[in-house]
Amino acid sequence: MxxxxxxxxxxxTPCPDEVLRALSRPMINHRGPEFVKIVNACTEGVKWLYQTKNDLLTLTTSGTGAMESAVVNVLSPGDKVLALVSGEFGKRFAAIARAYGADVDALEVPYGEPVTPEIVASKLDEGTRYAAVLLTHNETSTALLNPIAAIARVIRERLPDTLILVDAVSGMGTAPLPADELDLDVVVAGAQKAFMLPPGLAFASVSPRAWEAYQHAKMPRFYFDYGKARDFLAKGQTPWTPAISLFFGLEVAVRLLREExxxxxxxxxxxxxxxxxxxxxxxxxxxxxxxxxxxxxxxxxxxxxxxxxxxxxxxxxxxxxxxxxxxxxxxxxxxxxxxxxxxxxxxxxxxxxxxxxxxxxxxxxxxxxxxxxxxxxxxxxxxxxxxxx
Ligand SMILES: Cc1ncc(COP(=O)(O)O)c(C=O)c1O
Incomplete structure (x- = not known):
């Protein structure tokens, strides 16, 4: 055996020894100056990996929590949403939007096949004005990388104001996903994947278009309220007690990633x-x-x-x-x-x-x-x- x-x-995924050592540091005050420095270093590091200048929020939750946060902060019940589904996680994104009352059209491809820009183009050419399109970058259940750049281009050409929400929970840090260059509105990722950390933190980048939608979005939100997260981030804090140990680990992990x-x-x-x-x-x-x-x-x-x-x-x-x-x-x-x-x-x-x-x-x-x-x-x-x- x-x-x-x-x-x-x-x-x-496994964690480097240096990350594991950081996780065992004694607790500090999450409202004190030492934590502010850590939050700021982590935020900068994750923004670097995302290749974004948009706001980057770090949430104490799993990847699914971050997906839920993306939906509830920018949408209202009854909004038309297109979910591009290439596996179980694409289905989950659609299910979250439905659970909060969105009117979801799911465009499903057979398992093992990608969502192609052609399929998306022909769906959008039917003429529906979607408030948001939900995409999966790396569909973990079928081990598939969707051609996200080409899909995003097709969406933007047809629906310049539609929100593009991306589940990059497992893909971020494995394949290029330049959030700004692709004009993606909310991109979520999870710590327990390419970030080399234990589970418990997740990230969401939020574009100016997404903040505009946030002002009018009516889905219920509290713990995951991006506005609260942004206000606290301005002070180098999080609204609620964060997974402090994971922030210790993240500070090390982003340094290691930047070195590579x-x-x-x-x-x-x-x-x-x-x-x-x-x-x-x-x-x-x-x-x-x-x-x-x-x-x-x-x-x-x-x-x-x-x-x-x-x-x-x-x-x-x-x-x-x-x-x-x-x-x-x-x-x-x-x-x-x-x-x-x-x-x-x-x-x-x-x-x-x-x-x-x-x-x-x-x-x-x-x-x-x-x-x-x-x-x-x-x-x-x-x-x-x-x-x-
Ligand atoms: C693509 C994708 N989305 C969402 C999730 C859900 O993340 P979590 O299990 O951290 O909630 C996963 C987890 O494997 C995933 O791979």
């Missing part, structure tokens, strides 16, 4: 994604998302071999090697497993996972060529694939 647990989930640089962060995630995809293919396994341009940089969805229960595969992998990978969600539950590679991971983590997966498949009676998965993953590391070490 493996005792060393190696989580490879699409959140929560945006380009380094995005290239690393892309490389790890390529390694896992190549490794899985080398083992003869089928990927949920076939086209690389739509492959999530955060998580890879892989079909278990024909006739094998992915739950058995995951259980065996964990029992023997300690690797904890995620199951499928919704209609993919009984067929796929998902390997997280967002946040604090490197190439050696991926090589280890692929090697362990290979041994697990062999132990479950699969006919795989020994070393084929690792060789394929390793090849992604080489300057040219033909070159040997």
């Amino acid at each position: 493996a005792e060393h647990m190696r989580i490879m989930l699409p959140g929560p 640089g945006l380009d380094g962060i995005f290239k690393r995630h892309e490389r790890l994604m390529r390694m896992v995809r190549a490794g899985a293919r080398g083992l003869g396994l089928k990927l949920v998302v076939s086209e690389e341009r739509y492959a999530s940089r955060a998580v890879t969805g892989i079909y278990a071999p024909e006739g094998m229960d992915p739950a058995v595969l995951r259980k065996t992998l964990q029992a023997r090697f300690g690797y904890v990978v995620a199951g499928g969600q919704g209609p993919l539950t009984s067929t796929i497993f998902r390997v997280g590679h967002l946040g604090y991971y490197d190439e050696a983590d991926m090589l280890g996972l692929i090697a362990a997966l290979e041994a697990t498949l062999v132990s479950l009676g699969e006919d795989v060529t020994p070393g084929a998965g690792v060789a394929a993953a390793q090849a992604e590391l080489m300057p040219t694939k033909a070159m040997a070490w």
Whole structure:
């Protein structure tokens, strides 16, 4: 039985030692000057990752809370909303808007396929004036990266004043999502993903267009009131008692991210994604998302071999090697497993996972060529694939 647990989930993700040490600092006064400095450093750091000059609010909540905050702060009951749905999290965004009384049209694509700008264009060309469009950047349930820049462009060309609300809970920090350049109104992200923190903090960027909508929005709000958060942020505080320890960790995490640089962060995630995809293919396994341009940089969805229960595969992998990978969600539950590679991971983590997966498949009676998965993953590391070490 493996005792060393190696989580490879699409959140929560591992935390660097330096972050873990920061989390154990003694409490301070969240209304005192020391905390003000931390809030300001964290806010600047997260804005850097978001590539935004808009207001950036840090909420003590999970990603779903931040999604709810986006809806309730800018919309009113009865507002027409278009939800672009490519998986379970897209459905959740639509469900939140419905729960607060929005009139939601859901545009759903088959699981594993992206929302394309063409589909969005033809939907918008039907002529409905939507108050907001809800998008998922990285659809974690199907391990899919939506072409968000192209989608945002199509929306803006047709509906210049419509709010674009983006669930980037798992995508922020894995693939470029320049909030200002794409003219996105509210973009939410979660700490337990590429931010390398434990769960408990979430972020929301708020554009001038979103603040204008906030003035007239009638959905009920209290804890998540952006206006209160903005007023307190001006003093370097939060309206309610925040998860102080997580702010300690976030200050360190954003420093580490800045040291790596945006380009380094995005290239690393892309490389790890390529390694896992190549490794899985080398083992003869089928990927949920076939086209690389739509492959999530955060998580890879892989079909278990024909006739094998992915739950058995995951259980065996964990029992023997300690690797904890995620199951499928919704209609993919009984067929796929998902390997997280967002946040604090490197190439050696991926090589280890692929090697362990290979041994697990062999132990479950699969006919795989020994070393084929690792060789394929390793090849992604080489300057040219033909070159040997
Ligand atoms: C794309 C996406 N949206 C929303 C969520 C929900 O976040 P949380 O579980 O932190 O509420 C997740 C969590 O995995 C996610 O991946």
